[in-house]
Amino acid sequence: MSSDLKIFSGGANLQLATQICETLGLGLSRLAVSRFSNDNLFVQIRENVREKDVFVVQPFTAPVGDTIMELFIIMDALRSASARRITAVIPYFSYARSDKKDAPRISITGRLMADLIRTAGADRVLTMDLHSDAVHGFFSIPVDHLTAxxxxxxxxxxxxxxxxxxxxxxxxxxxxxxxxxxxxxxxxxxxxxxxxxxxxxxxxxxxxxxxxxxxxxxxxxxxxxxxxxxxxxxxxxxxxxxxxxxxxxxxxxxxxxxxxxxxxxxxxxxxxxxxxxxxxxxxxxxxxxSVAPLFAEAIRRIHTGESVGALFD
Incomplete structure (x- = not known):
């Protein structure tokens, strides 16, 4: 596998990220996550990512607010470290359930999350079985939508x-x-x-x-x-x-x-x-x-520029 490919993981599902890397014959890339005394998250990328093709694995699981914020900070750190491309790998996108305005004065939070993911530094998204297919259209960056x-x-x-x-x-x-x-x-x-x-x-x-x-x-x-x-x-x-x-x-x-x-x-x-x-x-x-083999193959294809959709033909 190309040395230009790097896979990082937040804390939400380290086991899945590790299995993805093992399938690809890679080691999980290193980062450090800690908290300041005021509970703010601190992230430091522990290896060179300049001009690398980077993937960050982080499903939106409990505590959802913390896992989302951790993903955002990791991607922002990678962008500051001059990563060439950042793909947010979100196996479970929980806010896909909030895909419409079905009550007065509420947020369509799925769309908000799509905007924030792009703002935090993602160039594309890789996810699986969204609650609503319509959420795919909330993103203004490319989305690869896998199915199990x-x-x-x-x-x-x-x-x-x-x-x-x-x-x-x-x-x-x-x-x-x-x-x-x-x-x-x-x-x-x-x-x-x-x-x-x-x-x-x-x-x-x-x-x-x-x-x-x-x-x-x-x-x-x-x-x-x-x-x-x-x-x-x-x-x-x-x-x-x-x-x-x-x-x-x-x-x-x-x-x-x-x-x-x-x-x-x-x-x-x-x-x-x-x-x-x-x-x-x-x-x-x-x-x-385990869907790790499918995510691994999708990551390989995105990295090499091959079709992801062909996986399901």
Whole structure:
């Protein structure tokens, strides 16, 4: 691999960044992050990056404000150190959920984040499975938008008998996402009618599609508190499904999520490592799929000027 390529990581997911580097045969580039006595972050790049092609890995995970600020300061330091190009690698872009003005006097924060990422020094962005495809258009710099769907296709083909399966979208907004998985698995799809009444509370109604007696595969972009999944399980059980399995790219798993999954009739849950899942959030029914090889190949292609889109042809 070219010596002009440098990969740095913030503190949000060092494990993923390290695996990306190992796949590429590189060492993780060195930086130091500390705090002043007033809690301000301090970042120092510990190697030469002048005229280098630099990638910074940092998903937007809790504490989100700190991880975002750390990314901004790292990129600004790299720009000051004369890096030739800076790519913000954001495996999980949490503010993609804020993509529209659906209440009075609120910020479309996804657009604000896109502007701030560019201002902080990013020349391009590499991310995965945005909550809304519209967020891609918020950026005025190039964005490479990866998907983990091929990993879930392989996972479900290996673990399930798909002859009697159906892919389920938990609301109309996720139908396009679930439809992509259903198409790759050559399966029918069903959609649950959902109304969100609060951040952690949803109300569901009818199921559109045939699920009775079938093995349901719920497919989401992320699992946060697990509130939507809990409601979906009740809805599908009432509709007579045979079994329930779950796939979600981003295993945020905050609050009561793990307990909800473990205590539910869900037979298996698959997430990727875009978000680091600590030991206390791991459980037998939760399987983690590593997307480090895909990010590594995308980084290699960006560095060499090859097509990233060709990865999914």
């Amino acid at each position: 769907i091929p990993y879930f296709v392989e996972h479900f083909r290996e673990r399930l008998d798909l002859d009697n399966a159906v892919v389920v979208a938990t609301d109309a907004g996720g139908a396009k996402r679930a439809g992509r998985l259903a198409q790759r698995l050559h399966l029918p799809m069903a959609i649950i009618d959902k109304r969100r009444v609060a951040d952690t509370e949803v109300v569901q109604g009818l199921v559109v599609g045939e699920v009775k007696g079938r093995d349901a595969i719920i497919f989401e972009d992320e699992i946060s508190t697990g509130g939507t999944l809990a409601a979906s399980v009740k809805t599908l059980a009432a509709a007579g499904v045979k079994s329930i399995h779950v796939g979600a790219t981003h295993g945020v798993l905050c609050g009561p999520a793990v307990n909800r999954l473990v205590d539910s009739p869900i037979e298996s849950v698959a997430v990727t490592d875009t978000v680091h899942v600590p030991r206390e959030k791991q459980a037998d029914k939760i399987h983690t799929l």
